[in-house]
Amino acid sequence: MPESVSNITAQMPRAKLAGLLLFFLGPAVAIYTLFSIYPLVATMALSTYTSDPSGGRHFVGLANFETLLGDALWSKPFWNAFSNNLIFFAVHMCVQNPIGIALAGLLSLPGLRLKGLYRTVMFLPTMLSVVIVGFSWNLILSPLWGVAAGALKAVGLGSLFAPWLGLESSALVTLALISVWQFVGIPMMLIYAALLNIPEELIDAARVDGLGHFRIFLHIKLPLVLPTISLVSVLTFVANFNAFDLIYSVKGALAGPNFATDILGTFFYRTFFGNQLQLGNPTMGSAVATVMFFIILVGLCLYLFLVQRRIRRYAF
Amino acid sequence: MADLRIEHLNKRYGVTTVLNDINLNIEDGEFVVLVGPSGCGKSTLLRMIAGLDGASGGDIHIAGKLVNTLAPAERGIAMVFQSYALYPHMNVRKNMTFGLKFTGVRPAERERRVTEAARMLRLEELLERYPRDLSGGQRQRVAIGRAIVREPAVFLFDEPLSNLDAALRVSTRVEIANLHRLLKSTIVYVTHDQVEAMTLADRIVVMNRGCIEQVGRPLDLYYAPANLFVAGFIGSPAMNFFEARVKSVEGGRACVAGPGFRSLDLPAGHLKIGDALTVGIRPEHLAQGEDGPLAVEGVVELVERLGESSFAYLRRDDGRLFVAEIRGRQTPPPGERVTLTAAARDVHVFDASGLRIATPNDV
Numbered sequence: 150m151p152e153s154v155s156n157i158t159a160q161m162p163r164a165k166l167a168g169l170l171l172f173f174l175g176p177a178v179a180i181y182t183l184f185s186i187y188p189l190v191a192t193m194a195l196s197t198y199t200s201d202p203s204g205g206r207h208f209v210g211l212a213n214f215e216t217l218l219g220d221a222l223w224s225k226p227f228w229n230a231f232s233n234n235l236i237f238f239a240v241h242m243c244v245q246n247p248i249g250i251a252l253a254g255l256l257s258l259p260g261l262r263l264k265g266l267y268r269t270v271m272f273l274p275t276m277l278s279v280v281i282v283g284f285s286w287n288l289i290l291s292p293l294w295g296v297a298a299g300a301l302k303a304v305g306l307g308s309l310f311a312p313w314l315g316l317e318s319s320a321l322v323t324l325a326l327i328s329v330w331q332f333v334g335i336p337m338m339l340i341y342a343a344l345l346n347i348p349e350e351l352i353d354a355a356r357v358d359g360l361g362h363f364r365i366f367l368h369i370k371l372p373l374v375l376p377t378i379s380l381v382s383v384l385t386f387v388a389n390f391n392a393f394d395l396i397y398s399v400k401g402a403l404a405g406p407n408f409a410t411d412i413l414g415t416f417f418y419r420t421f422f423g424n425q426l427q428l429g430n431p432t433m434g435s436a437v438a439t440v441m442f443f444i445i446l447v448g449l450c451l452y453l454f455l456v457q458r459r460i461r462r463y464a465f
Numbered sequence: 466m467a468d469l470r471i472e473h474l475n476k477r478y479g480v481t482t483v484l485n486d487i488n489l490n491i492e493d494g495e496f497v498v499l500v501g502p503s504g505c506g507k508s509t510l511l512r513m514i515a516g517l518d519g520a521s522g523g524d525i526h527i528a529g530k531l532v533n534t535l536a537p538a539e540r541g542i543a544m545v546f547q548s549y550a551l552y553p554h555m556n557v558r559k560n561m562t563f564g565l566k567f568t569g570v571r572p573a574e575r576e577r578r579v580t581e582a583a584r585m586l587r588l589e590e591l592l593e594r595y596p597r598d599l600s601g602g603q604r605q606r607v608a609i610g611r612a613i614v615r616e617p618a619v620f621l622f623d624e625p626l627s628n629l630d631a632a633l634r635v636s637t638r639v640e641i642a643n644l645h646r647l648l649k650s651t652i653v654y655v656t657h658d659q660v661e662a663m664t665l666a667d668r669i670v671v672m673n674r675g676c677i678e679q680v681g682r683p684l685d686l687y688y689a690p691a692n693l694f695v696a697g698f699i700g701s702p703a704m705n706f707f708e709a710r711v712k713s714v715e716g717g718r719a720c721v722a723g724p725g726f727r728s729l730d731l732p733a734g735h736l737k738i739g740d741a742l743t744v745g746i747r748p749e750h751l752a753q754g755e756d757g758p759l760a761v762e763g764v765v766e767l768v769e770r771l772g773e774s775s776f777a778y779l780r781r782d783d784g785r786l787f788v789a790e791i792r793g794r795q796t797p798p799p800g801e802r803v804t805l806t807a808a809a810r811d812v813h814v815f816d817a818s819g820l821r822i823a824t825p826n827d828v
Contacts, residue, residue: 358564359538
């Protein structure tokens with residue numbers, strides 16, 4: 150019988166073991182520290198300073214956070230961005246993920262032709278650059294030269310058209326739906342892969358039990374891919390609360406109209422780097438980034454403790 | 466309770482023919498085992514009876530009703546799968562009642578059936594458990610229970626024992642046999658294991674390359690295989706085959722001879738001098754001795770000792786290997802030249818096309 154690894158390491162001289170650990174773990178730890186841990190800690194540290202007009206920095210403790218959450222000049226845009234972000238996330242959860250699940254369910258139907266084609270076409274937008282997607286949709290939805298107005302008119306629904314991206318009431322949801330259009334391929338692919346994992350005999354057993362395709366999906370497939378669906382939800386949550394690029398490429402850093410599409414990412418960008426008349430403020434920006442980090446951390450903890458524990462993965 | 470009638474059933478995938486003109490009548494209450502090597506189409510046939518696969522041609526009648534276009538649940542069948550296919554997210558009770566919910570069985574009736582089946586299969590203790598907490602044998606019983614509560618006309622079993630270990634396989638086999646005695650229902654059972662086929666079946670259907678080779682009672686297949694395939698497939702170790710020719714035909718008797726063995730008399734029938742034949746003898750029918758109408762000689766190469774008997778692998782002078790079962794403790798040492806004989810009633814003769822030639826001992 151071969152010796153177990155723990156036995157071998159236990160008999161090693163301390164120095165040799167340290168060398169071994171360094172050799173195997175060192176590179177990963179070094180890279181992770183350099184690119185993930187150090188920037189995070191540095192950002193948090195920076196958020197406890199303030200800079201005076203001469204360029205000097207002074208330690209101020211949590212004063213930046215007090216300003217951010219207490220001073221109306223800061224807290225109003227912050228809470229506006231936060232609630233916009235919640236809406237942005239809600240649209241993804243209510244539209245992107247159900248559609249992704251439905252598409253995956255359709256793709257996994259037995260006897261479907263051109264499966265590969267559908268899969269590729271629906272995943273294609275995900276591979277496009279956000280800038281291209283943002284620019285294209287800006288053109289499509291433009292009331293001046295966009296095709297949307299003409300397309301609606303052609304099917305007799307011309308009266309429904311509105312400059313959605315320009316209205317405060319609809320701009321945020323429109324942007325969220327553009328994002329949904331682009332990224333629906335990801336939940337689709339992940340859930341499709343999970344569906345493929347369900348053994349064929351289980352589906353046969355359900356057919357013998359008298360279930361049709363829809364009921365099989367609802368009662369058998371869906372409960373079995375629940376772990377993947379919850380994983381997709383977490384990915385959506387993290388991606389949405391870190392989102393920036395689509396808003397920036399469609400609406401610019403000001404996230405108009407009248408900050409209606411401002412989310413935490415764009416709010417952070419303006420704070421940290423400055424925009425037009427607003428001066429960049431790295432220490433305040435770091436405070437915003439730190440708050441964003443904790444929002445995501447709290448969300449993930451809630452998920453891990455409330456949801457993840459109750460979900461069981463099934464081995465087939 | 467129902468009979469099952471299959472007429473001219475075909476299954477093709479593109480240009481490959483999986484099943485070719487299958488005709489089979491299964492009577493009410495009969496236990497029929499489909500057996501054959503992998504890829505012979507036995508599982509496909511079972512899935513087509515279940516309605517999981519469509520037919521390319523032909524009819525299936527269950528209880529006198531044409532079921533070709535009916536969904537699996539409407540055919541009055543229940544199926545036990547090789548992997549058991551229990552729903553992993555439901556406990557045993559839900560696994561068993563799940564299908565009944567969708568076929569309009571009332572809750573009280575569902576409960577009665579589950580209790581009944583659980584008692585029969587000793588599952589009472591396990592009803593609230595999940596499949597992941599069950600052993601292979603317990604899962605197997607749940608899968609059978611799920612089939613029983615459907616109260617089907619025909620039970621379909623798809624290699625149900627192949628995922629169990631050897632000991633459990635034997636005990637579950639006995640349980641299935643008991644169950645059949647108790648329920649008196651029609652059962653179609655697919656396996657590649659000929660011991661299962663021989664022990665369980667009222668009738669065995671031997672399949673090969675999408676065709677039925679022979680249908681018969683277990684001992685009929687053993688003592689009177691219809692052709693070379695069945696002769697070689699049923700029995701373990703496989704039957705020995707020797708090439709032979711008709712040496713002379715005289716007075717209604719044909720004298721058969723071949724390299725390595727002495728001689729054999731057959732009723733002449735249509736045989737002519739020079740006809741090529743295959744002579745088959747099972748290893749267990751070869752005995753050491755000088756007497757008997759047929760004797761083969763060989764040098765012992767290897768002896769496998771199983772305890773109650775041993776298998777000797779012998780090489781003939783023409784280089785071909787054959788196997789003999791030797792009872793008792795005394796086994797010939799490797800290298801020894803042995804002459805083995807077989808009684809006339811244990812000799813099978815097949816013509817050039819592989820079909821059995823009747824011997825006087827045939828029943």
